[in-house]
């Protein structure tokens with residue numbers, strides 16, 4: 459095992475749950491092959507169909523943002539692959555969300571857990587073609603090393619290719635990923651086709667987030683009932699939550715779905731009294747006001763509030779003004795969109811301009827009415843969901859922080875007048891290991 463480096467963030471599992479993803483020593487620099495093997499990793503898979511049944515019964519949902527059931531995608535890719543020229547699997551570790559660190563943590567610290575999951579996914583869809591897609595150089599180095607450590611046959615007949623892309627918000631979108639591996643720019647394409655129909659090399663392609671794949675070795679060992687022993691019936695299992703904001707060092711926590719948000723806050727060391735709200739799902743799912751203190755962290759609860767868990771990144775808003783936070787996130791989308799769709803290119807710029815003016819106390823009632831209209835009419839208009847993320851931020855600001863918005867119409871709030879919150883990448887997580 460390699461010596462451990464002090465992490466720049468807190469990494470731990472909720473005390474009530476034995477870690478499935480973080481492993482027994484979250485503080486270690488990188489788990490090597492021998493250590494992973496000694497703990498039962500790369501266990502021989504004799505019956506891929508039996509594992510598929512466990513994935514289906516276990517209800518494992520994607521951890522990349524949309525919480526789509528993995529079994530549904532596996533079945534489609536497997537069947538499409540059998541009907542044609544075979545399938546492909548890709549571990550998506552690009553992690554374009556600046557406020558999220560979970561995928562990079564897994565790749566840097568537990569690369570064999572991810573490769574083991576990738577091997578199991580490849581077996582379920584019946585292919586030997588596998589790829590790992592990252593943008594973080596430390597993750598790429600870690601995976602490269604892991605691949606050289608493998609004993610012959612550890613992955614069966616699967617060959618793994620590693621791809622490193624320049625980091626952008628959109629490079630992790632699944633059609634941007636397949637386009638890049640196929641030799642193009644890492645920018646989304648129109649759908650259909652989606653990768654499960656035609657992706658890498660035109661073959662049916664399973665694109666799965668690395669945290670999703672990292673759950674498969676546990677499912678192989680403990681079955682669907684073991685997997686469901688934590689979490690809720692609709693959001694089974696544990697997940698990795700990245701917590702930022704609140705003036706605290708960021709944290710990466712493995713927690714069971716359904717945990718009250720206040721318990722995660724307590725673990726992180728932020729007093730509920732200080733909380734004004736939170737930004738959910740990285741930058742994707744928008745803002746919640748102090749009502750966030752009443753939620754449990756599962757997909758069904760957050761969707762019921764018009765929000766979402768997304769990739770599990772939660773930024774806690776304490777002293778920052780929510781209007782200024784929304785303005786910064788929308789300015790980020792204005793800069794980071796792929797510039798391919800007029801509605802996204804122009805829409806994010808317009809929403810960023812209005813929220814920026816609102817932060818500065820310079821917006822009019824007419825501006826606000828336009829923002830309200832755009833937050834509804836621009837939804838679903840882009841080739842990818844970036845524009846939806848921007849409309850989520852705008853709509854939730856207006857809905858959840860109506861009093862703050864109204865106050866800013868008269869003039870900026872005290873905080874925004876004196877020293878407004880401005881960040882190019884709001885609540886970005888600092889690096890876990892030295893570069």
Ligand SMILES: Cc1cc2nc3c(=O)[nH]c(=O)nc-3n(C[C@H](O)[C@H](O)[C@H](O)COP(=O)(O)O)c2cc1C
Pocket residue numbers: 519520521522523524525526550551552553554555627628629630631632633665666667668670671842843844
């Ligand atoms: C703009 C945009 C960016 C995305 N970025 C990522 C990303 O960085 N990592 C990721 O796993 N999924 C990302 N996704 C989701 C992927 O398109 C895809 O749904 C996901 O990788 C599938 O994995 P899962 O089913 O395991 O969640 C993004 C989606 C959108 C719309």
Ligand code: SF4
Pocket residue numbers: 628645646647794795796797798799800802803839840841842843844845
């Ligand atoms: S919706 Fe926006 S980010 Fe997505 S492809 Fe179109 S321009 Fe690019």
